[in-house]
Amino acid sequence: MEIWLDASTSKASSLAEGASRIWGGNAPDVAEVTIDDYRGQDEARSLIGMVPWVLVRGSDWTMIPLENLVAAASGSGTKLAAAISREIDLNGAAFALQHGVDAVLLPPERGSESLWAAARDLATPTSSGDTEPPSSELSTATVTSVESGGVGERVCVDLIERLSSGEGMAIGSSSGSLCLVHGETLPSEFVPSRPFRVNAGAVHAYALMADGSTKYLSELQSGDEVAVVSQDGSQRMAVIGRLKVERRPFMAVRFQSGTTEGQIMAQQAETVRLVSPRGEPVSVTELRVGDEILVRLESSMRHIGQAVPGEVSER
Numbered sequence: 001m002e003i004w005l006d007a008s009t010s011k012a013s014s015l016a017e018g019a020s021r022i023w024g025g026n027a028p029d030v031a032e033v034t035i036d037d038y039r040g041q042d043e044a045r046s047l048i049g050m051v052p053w054v055l056v057r058g059s060d061w062t063m064i065p066l067e068n069l070v071a072a073a074s075g076s077g078t079k080l081a082a083a084i085s086r087e088i089d090l091n092g093a094a095f096a097l098q099h100g101v102d103a104v105l106l107p108p109e110r111g112s113e114s115l116w117a118a119a120r121d122l123a124t125p126t127s128s129g130d131t132e133p134p135s136s137e138l139s140t141a142t143v144t145s146v147e148s149g150g151v152g153e154r155v156c157v158d159l160i161e162r163l164s165s166g167e168g169m170a171i172g173s174s175s176g177s178l179c180l181v182h183g184e185t186l187p188s189e190f191v192p193s194r195p196f197r198v199n200a201g202a203v204h205a206y207a208l209m210a211d212g213s214t215k216y217l218s219e220l221q222s223g224d225e226v227a228v229v230s231q232d233g234s235q236r237m238a239v240i241g242r243l244k245v246e247r248r249p250f251m252a253v254r255f256q257s258g259t260t261e262g263q264i265m266a267q268q269a270e271t272v273r274l275v276s277p278r279g280e281p282v283s284v285t286e287l288r289v290g291d292e293i294l295v296r297l298e299s300s301m302r303h304i305g306q307a308v309p310g311e312v313s314e315r
Contacts, residue, residue: 001094001123002103003116004081023055023105030055030081041065048078055081055105063092070096081105087115094122138180138233140277141257141295146287149250153203154267155217156244157226162195163238166231166279169198170208170296171217177262178208179255180229180294182273182281191271196241199272202250202265208296210237231279231294251284260297 008025026032029052033044036059047054048069056069066082073080081103082093094100104119106112157169163183170178181201184194200207203218210225220226220243228238253274254263266272266284273281274293282291 003119004105006105006107035065045072048072049076053079057083067096138294139257139297140292141255143255143291145254147252149252149265151249154248155200157198157200158242159196159238160241170229171200171205172264174262175206175214176298178296179264180275
């Protein structure tokens with residue numbers, strides 16, 4: 001996605017250095033259309049396939065006309081640019097119908113720095129179209145004890161998309177030894193599946209975030225981006241839609257991988273599952289000493305969620 005600087009109504013600013021094009025108000029390869037109602041949308045659609053670019057402005061920015069134009073422009077040879085003045089509208093344009101627009105036109109006025117920063121993040125090209133997704137190297141750990149963990153506050157993390165079988169979140173009492181906690185994708189005899197949910201554990205536990213940092217479960221908020229980790233170690237991002245905190249009984253599961261020890265406080269429920277090295281979900285209520293589970297190990301310590309060189313002991 002390209003970033004254009006709107007210099008049609010005011011002078012360009014230092015933000016121009018991040019722009020791939022300075023829009024001065026007219027160009028032979030661009031047709032500009034203002035969409036105030038359906039007539040503006042129809043005008044923009046009539047230009048698709050006729051010109052290299054269609055730039056759309058909306059006095060009342062709405063998604064449906066933009067989605068209609070993205071669909072119409074697909075495979076037509078015409079590219080779409082959308083004028084964006086608010087950061088909240090940026091993702092809507094960038095991901096409309098998953099494809100999104102080909103460029104966003106941003107204002108140069110003072111106060112739009114955060115909008116430009118967010119647009120740069122979306123526009124940053126990868127080194128290759130075949131770039132591998134992030135991964136979390138997983139290790140095998142052996143369960144050393146399963147005990148009652150008392151009663152406390154349990155956090156369910158509800159995402160705004162569904163998880164697949166084998167996917168979950170990396171959770172644990174120590175940031176250096178996180179368990180792969182499986183999503184509630186499997187129905188049980190007594191309750192239906194909740195494929196968007198990870199019953200993550202106690203409020204004190206660490207959760208792996210999409211950017212590689214960690215947060216306590218108590219710190220998570222709606223809109224945060226967490227790492228969804230698969231049984232093969234592959235990783236993707238998902239956004240939290242809701243957090244559900246309730247008092248529940250816990251089980252303390254302790255494990256060891258090599259010389260590294262760790263533990264997780266998981267709700268005592270059949271629907272809470274860790275993952276075996278074979279990729280099979282295993283209910284915490286069925287875990288026994290000697291069973292093997294998948295964990296994510298890290299040797300560095302953490303400061304406010306960020307990995308830094310050093311040693312730390314958490315028990």
